[in-house]
Amino acid sequence: MTVSLDDVQRAAERIAGRVRRTPVIQVAPELTFKLELLQHTGSFKPRGAFNRLLGAKERGELTAQGIVAASGGNHGLAAAYAARELGVPARIFVPVTTPAAKLGKLRTLDATIVQAGNEYAEAYQAALAARDETDALLVHAYDQPEIVAGQGTVGLELLEQAGTFDTVLVAVGGGGLIAGIATAIGDNAQVVSVEPALAPTLHHALETGAPTDAAVSGVAADSLGARRIGELAFAAAQRYGVRSVLVDDPAIVAARTELWRDHHLAAEHGGATAYAALLSGAYRPAAGERVVVVVCGANTDPSTLI
Known part of the structure; x- marks a missing residue:
């Protein structure tokens, strides 16, 4: 199974009018958020x-x-x-x-x-x-070609909305989102996988050379808790040279808190995981590097944000 850029483009045509074209916001001169937490049902998944x-x-x-x-x-x-x-x-x-x-x-x-x-x-x-x-x-959560192609429409929108950028940080569970985004933009920008250290499915696969089971737990396990990375995601990560970084639970919690406190974005822990890589230093941009963070989920108890 493979997914091509043509597949992603056909998906964009098929789902047009069914999903929201979510906004991007520039939060610093070289940092942009893609707000997939504003998608129908509170995540990119539709x-x-x-x-x-x-x-x-x-x-x-x-x-x-x-x-x-x-x-x-x-x-x-x-x-x-x-x-x-x-x-x-x-x-x-x-x-x-x-x-x-x-x-x-x-x-x-x-x-x-x-x-x-x-x-x-x-x-x-x-x-x-x-x-x-x-x-x-x-309807698989992440490892079907049509699922991956649909998630890749996030990347097509970024190419149209965000101007020129160098790197996209994407939270990874089973890998449907990063597989789609890499397919859509991997020839134009670096794609970085960000995973909880307690749920390192893609990281583990890249180290061992194949998707294998990894133990999963932690604050983001409800959304990033797939035990094994999808075959499609692993293939895309290899094809496009996806870099993998890990963040610990305190970093995820801190990123979620800052998204709410400083940007008024009510993200779940999985939705804040990509941002945690920047705040914690797990990913350090080079001077002048233009970074996009996909804030991908909002299904959380708002009373826990304070």
Whole structure:
């Protein structure tokens, strides 16, 4: 499986009018934020979900059986939202550790919610079983070509919105977002993966030479807690020379606090992880380097921001 720039461009055409063209803001002379936390359902995920469902609909694969998806929360919200917009049922499998803020939002989207296991990998196995029983469409959280191509539309927007830039910092869980962005802009700018030190799936794969299981935990595990990096993300990281850095939990918490205090952006921990690389020094830009940070998720309890 591979994803091409043409695939990303076709995804942009397919999902036009279904997703928001999220804004960019310049917060310093050489620093820009891409505000994907303002996307429908509070993260970038509807881009891939709509591309997957609409592509399946074009091929006659989206039936009255609807969809199944496994998620730490954000992908489930996006898949349920896309399914509701297209008039098909959705069963969303989430770990029992999914934050209440995400569960509450899921319940507003007419989806059937099934809690299974303590982490994403266990919820995914339950979703696969449901797919096999019902022939519903499986909407993977990150490792399907249409999902990756949809997420890559973030990169296409950046090329149009952000002017000239040198580097994009992207938080990584399963890797759908970074795979798509690298495919869209990897020939034009450096792409840097930022992962929690307690969930180093891509970092571990790049060190060992192949996707393998890594232990995952920490404050951002609900959104960046995939145990193994996707094959598509690993291939894109190798093809485009993605650099990988790790940040610890205190750095993620501090970045989330600063996003709220200084920029009035209510990010979840996973959404603040890319910014943590700058604040902590895990990534140090060269003099004059123009950096874009993708702030990718907002599904958090706002009472914890103060």
